[in-house]
C-alpha cells in the first residue's frame with residue numbers, strides 16, 4: 011500500500027511538472043521574439059515534456075530492466 | 086570464438102556424418118563451455134513490451150513525415166487566426182488524461198478494480214472532450230485556413246491524423262473498461278491495460294510535438 | 304472455409320462502406336456517386352471485413368471481448384489457404400505467392416520488350432505501355448521487398464535462432480493475409496482508368512490522373528502495413544527468442560541481415576504511406592500538399608517518397624547480402640571471413656540509407672546546395688558495402704568450394720552486384736547523373752543490383768533451403784541448367800542497356816530514336832531467352848516438390864540449426880530448446896560446436912534463464928561415443 015501511495019504521488023509530481031513546462035512553453039514562445047533562440051527553447055520544452063511522459067508514465071526503463079523484478083501485479 | 090582459418094572442413098569427406106543430434110566432431114567438452122547460460126528466451130510479457138515499443142517507434146515516423154511537410158511547405162510561418170487559448174487548453178486536457186491513465190494502470194497493478202474503472206472512465210471522457218475540442222477547432226479553422234490552402238492542409242491533416250489516434254485510443258480504453266467490469270484483470274495478465282495505457286501516453290507524446298508545430302513555432 | 308468467410312465479410316464491409324459514403328454525400332447535399340471517395344471508404348471497410356473474416360475475429364476480437372476462444376489449426380494442404388500461425392506455413396505462403404508474382408511481372412517485362420523491339424509504337428499504345436511498365440514496376444518492387452524477408456526469412460529465422468516460432472505468430476499470419484487485397488486492388492486499377500505514373504507515383508500527374516491511382520495508393524499503403532508488421536515481428540523475434548547461448552555474436556549472418564532490413568521496413572515504410580496518403584488527401588479532400596497553385600509543392604512528394612524508397616533498396620538488398628554470405632560460407636566449408644565486422648556494416652548501411660534520399664532529386668530542381676552533401680553521403684555507403692564484399696572474397700579465399708546450384712547463384716551474386724555497385728557511382732555523382740538520369744543506364748543499374756543481386760541471392764536461398772522446406776531434393780542438373788541459362792542471358796540483356804542509356808535511350812517511354820533500334824532488338828531477344836530460363840526453374844521446382852527424391856535432414860552438412868532437424872521440420876521445430884555453444888560457421892575448426900540438441904520431450908521454454916538450458920547427458924554420450 012505504501013508503494014501505491016508513493017507512486018500515486020509521483021504521478022501528481024510528473025503531471026504538475028508537465029503542466030508547468032507546457033504553460034511556460036506557451037508563454038516563452040508568445041512573448042519572446044521569433045528566431046533561433048525561441049526555436050531552440052521550444053525544442054527543449056518539447057523534449058523535456060516527452061521525456062517525462064516516456065520515462066515516468068510509459069516506464070521505458072522496463073525494456074532494459076525487464077529481468078530484475080516482476081513488473082506485473084504487486085499486491 | 087574460432088577466428089578466420091585457412092583450414093577447410095575435413096568432414097566434407099564423410100558423406101554420412103549428419104547424424105542427429107550432433108555432428109561427429111562435436112565433443113562433450115565443448116558443451117559445458119562458459120557461454121551456455123548467456124541468456125534465455127524472454128517471457129511473453131517482455132516480448133509484448135518490446136513489440137509495442139517498436140510499433141510506437143514506427144508510428145513516430147508517420148507523424149514525423151507530416152510534421153516535416155509542415156516545415157517544408159511553410160517554414161516557420163503561422164497564421165494569426167489560430168485559437169491559442171483552445172490550443173493550450175487541448176494540450177493541458179491531454180496531460181490530465183495521461184495522469185488518469187497512469188492511475189488506471191496503477192489500479193490494475195494493485196488489483197484495485199474500482200480505481201482502474203474510475204480512472205479508465207475519466208480518461209475516456211477526457212479523450213472524448215478532446216475530440217469535441219478538435220471538432221470545434223475545425224469549424225473555426227474552416228473559415229480562416231481551409232484545407233485547400235497550404236496551412237489548412239498541414240493543419241487538418243496533422244490534427245486529423247492525431248484525432249484518429251485519439252479515437253483508436255478511446256476504443257482501446259473502452260475495451261479495457263469492458264473487460265475490467267467483468268473482472269478480467271483481477272487475476273492473471275494485465276497486459277491489455279498496460280498496452281492501452283502506453284498507447285494513450287504515446288498519443289499524448291505525439292501531441293507534445295504537434296502542438297508547437299502548429300500553434301507556436303514562428 | 305475461412306477463405307469463403309473472408310470474402311463474404313469483405314463483401315459485406317464493402318457494401319457497407321459504399322452505402323455510408325453515398326448516404327453521407329446525399330445528406331451533405333452533394334452528388335450521390337463519386338468514384339474515388341466511394342472506392343476509398345468502401346475499400347477500408349472491405350479490408351476490415353476481410354481481416355475479420357480471415358482470422359482477426361477468431362484470433363483477437365473474441366479474446367478482447369472476453370468471449371470463449373478456440374484456436375482451430377488446419378492440417379494438410381488446407382493450412383496454406385487459411386489463417387495459419389506456423390511460421391513455416393506463412394513462409395511457404397509468402398514464397399509461393401511472391402514467386403508466382405515474380406513470374407507474372409516477368410511476363411509483363413516480356414510485353415515491354417516486345418514493344419521495344421523496334422522504334423515507334425508497334426505492339427501497344429503509349430497509354431497501355433505506361434500501364435504495363437507501371438504494373439511491372441510495382442509488382443517487382445513488392446516481390447523484391449517481400450520474397451526473401453517474408454518467404455525465406457519467415458521460414459528460416461526461427462529455425463536459425465533455435466526458436467519454436469516467431470514472437471507474434473498471429474501477427475505474422477495477418478501480415479501475409481494483407482497481401483491478397485493488395486493484389487485485388489492492383490488488378491482493379493485496370494478497370495478504373497489504369498495506372499500510368501510508374502511505381503513512383505509522382506505528382507502532379509498522380510494528383511490529377513484517372514481513379515486507378517487511388518486504388519494503387521490504397522494497395523501500396525496496405526502493402527506497407529504488411530511490411531511494417533512483418534518487420535516488427537522479426538525485430539522482436541530476433542531480439543527476444545534466441546535460444547540459450549545464441550548471443551548476438553553467434554547469429555547466422557542471414558539473421559543479422561533480416562534484422563537490419565527489418566529496422567528499415569519498420570520505420571521508413573511509414574514515409575511511403577505518408578506520401579501516398581498525402582496524394583489521397585489532395586484528391587479526396589481537396590488538400591494542397593502537391594498543388595503548387597494553392598501553396599503546395601510537388602517536390603515535397605519526392606522528398607517524402609525517397610526517404611522511404613532509397614532505404615527500401617536496402618530492405619531488398621540487405622537480405623540478399625546475408626543470404627549470399629550464408630551460402631558462400633557453407634559451401635566454401637570455411638568460417639565467414641570478418642564475421643564480427645559484417646553486422647556493423649549492415650547497421651552502417653541502415654543508418655546511412657536514411658541520409659541519402661535526395662540523390663534521386665539531382666535533376667528535379669531541388670536546391671543546388673544539397674547536391675554536394677547528398678553526393679558525399681551516397682558515396683559513403685560504398686564503405687560498408689565494400690566490407691560485405693571483403694567478407695565474401697575472404698570467405699572464398701582458399702576455401703574448398705562446393706559448386707552446387709545454390710553456391711553458383713551465391714557466386715554470381717558477388718559478380719553481378721559488383722557491376723551494379725560500380726555503375727551506381729555514375730548515378731551518385733552529380734555531373735554524370737545529370738546526363739544519365741532517367742535513361743536506360745539507370746534501368747540497367749538497378750536491375751544489376753536488384754535482379755543480379757537480390758534475385759540471384761533469392762534463387763540461391765530457394766535452392767539452398769528447398770530440401771528443408773519441401774523434404775525433397777531438386778534436380779541438381781536442371782538447377783545448374785537454370786543457373787547458366789539465366790546467368791548468361793541476364794548479362795546479355797542488361798549490359799547493352801548501359802550502352803543504350805548512355806546514348807540517350809529514355810526510360811518509361813514506349814518509343815525511342817530510330818538509331819537505337821538494333822541494340823533494343825538485341826536486348827529484347829536476350830530478354831526472351833532469359834525469360835525461358837524461368838520455365839526450367841519452375842518445372843524443376845514443381846516436379847521435384849511432387850516427385851523428387853526424399854531429402855535427408857542435412858544434405859549440405861551445414862552447421863546451422865535448421866539442418867539439425869528433419870526435412871521438413873516438425874511443427875514445433877525442435878524436440879527441446881537447443882543450446883548454442885559456438886559459432887555457426889566453424890567449418891574446419893577442430894572440436895568446434897555450434898549447438899547441442901537434446902531429444903528430450905518438448906516443453907515450453909520457461910521465462911527464467913538457465914534451468915532448462917542444461918543439455919541432457921545421455922543423448923550426448925551416446926553420440927560422441
Ligand SMILES: [Cu+2]
Pocket residue numbers: 612613616659660662663
Ligand atoms: Cu537511392
